[in-house]
Amino acid sequence: MTSTVRQVRETVAALHAELTRYQLVVWTAGNVSARVPGEDLMVIKPSGVSYEDLTPDSMVVCDLNGALVEGDLKPSSDTAAHAYVYRAMPEVGGVVHTHSPYATAWAARGEPIPCVLTAQADEFGGEIPIGPFALIGNDDIGRGIVETLSGHRSTAVLMRNHGVFTIGEDARAAVKSAVMCESVAYTVHLARQLGEPLPIPPECVDALFDRYHSVYGQLT
Ligand SMILES: [Zn+2]
Numbered sequence: 001m002t003s004t005v006r007q008v009r010e011t012v013a014a015l016h017a018e019l020t021r022y023q024l025v026v027w028t029a030g031n032v033s034a035r036v037p038g039e040d041l042m043v044i045k046p047s048g049v050s051y052e053d054l055t056p057d058s059m060v061v062c063d064l065n066g067a068l069v070e071g072d073l074k075p076s077s078d079t080a081a082h083a084y085v086y087r088a089m090p091e092v093g094g095v096v097h098t099h100s101p102y103a104t105a106w107a108a109r110g111e112p113i114p115c116v117l118t119a120q121a122d123e124f125g126g127e128i129p130i131g132p133f134a135l136i137g138n139d140d141i142g143r144g145i146v147e148t149l150s151g152h153r154s155t156a157v158l159m160r161n162h163g164v165f166t167i168g169e170d171a172r173a174a175v176k177s178a179v180m181c182e183s184v185a186y187t188v189h190l191a192r193q194l195g196e197p198l199p200i201p202p203e204c205v206d207a208l209f210d211r212y213h214s215v216y217g218q219l220t
Helices: 003-021 079-088 101-109 118-124 140-149 171-193 202-214
Strands: 031-035 041-044 060-063 068-070 094-098 156-159 163-168
Touching: 003 031, 003 041, 003 171, 031 079, 031 171, 041 079, 060 079, 079 094, 079 140, 079 163, 094 171, 101 156, 101 163, 101 171, 118 171, 118 202, 140 156, 140 163, 156 171, 163 171
Parallel strands: none
Antiparallel strands: 031 041, 031 094, 041 060, 060 068, 094 163, 156 163
């Protein structure tokens, strides 16, 4: 095992704790993966293992066709979808999947989350889109993710009747997107209960998104 693979195993194992911390997953559902920098490999959660039992050593290394390269356990059943995204989107370094409840409720209705919060404009640059209905077992989920997110500012897609897939420049960014997606889904759901949330004018969405992605944070 190279030191790079070791490092990615540690990162991916640790990031799974964020999914439970933010209550985005139940039982063994959900998964995080990361591309191994400089290699055509990814590290992903093993299938059917409890979150508290996940360790760097239990993570699974696959190639970008989803075939097992290194690991004692079977890779996540969503491996093909993650692999498809890495093959089609070279800029993506991390992928996350959850069935987080509020976001998945929007997916169940097939309804995109309208951009009615400044935090949503910051993070997603507009509405959070709906992807197609797709059965697990072939490339349909991966293709649906890529087709929906290509050329879209959003790093999150609500796959219809299923749940959330997020992408990021690395796995931590994809986890952040999954956390923010659920937060936005929850707040907009609450806002809907007593009225119609007010849209943010498109030019203001653009200004918020540009500012957040250029000057926000510690890098000024
Ligand atoms: Zn799923």
